[in-house]
């Protein structure tokens with residue numbers, strides 16, 4: 001397989017960085033992204049890292065990501081994010097969990113997305129399912145089938161306790177291979 005992988009947003013601490021909670025989206029999504037790339041390369045898949053670390057603002061980050069993605073002929077684009085707004089910093093014993101976005105039910109990425117949800121669910125996270133969204137810039141503008149993975153919530157104590165970047169990355173790779 002030929003796959004584009006990127007971590008969403010600028011790096012932590014910069015303008016247009018990701019969500020900040022008990023953990024930091026831009027830090028963790030880069031760890032997951034690097035591990036996904038390492039695992040795919042071990043399988044001899046062709047992988048391109050389309051992460052952008054120098055966007056001038058959020059629009060610029062997205063535009064540059066899509067430019068990198070579309071420079072390669074691939075079977076799948078994977079965008080790695082973490083969710084926020086669970087507002088459960090104390091932990092209520094339940095994860096808020098994982099969800100994966102694709103452009104529409106007709107996207108060739110949709111079956112991959114469903115499998116990503118199930119594999120992350122098998123780690124113990126709540127499966128919030130596959131969501132369809134025609135407004136997300138990366139999903140709308142990439143040439144290859146694309147999915148945007150919201151691994152888990154940065155502001156849910158239960159998600160953060162369960163989360164490890166190695167297991168998250170391994171689940172994603174199991175799902176797409």
Ligand SMILES: [Zn+2]
Nearest residue numbers: 008018081082
């Ligand atoms: Zn994000």
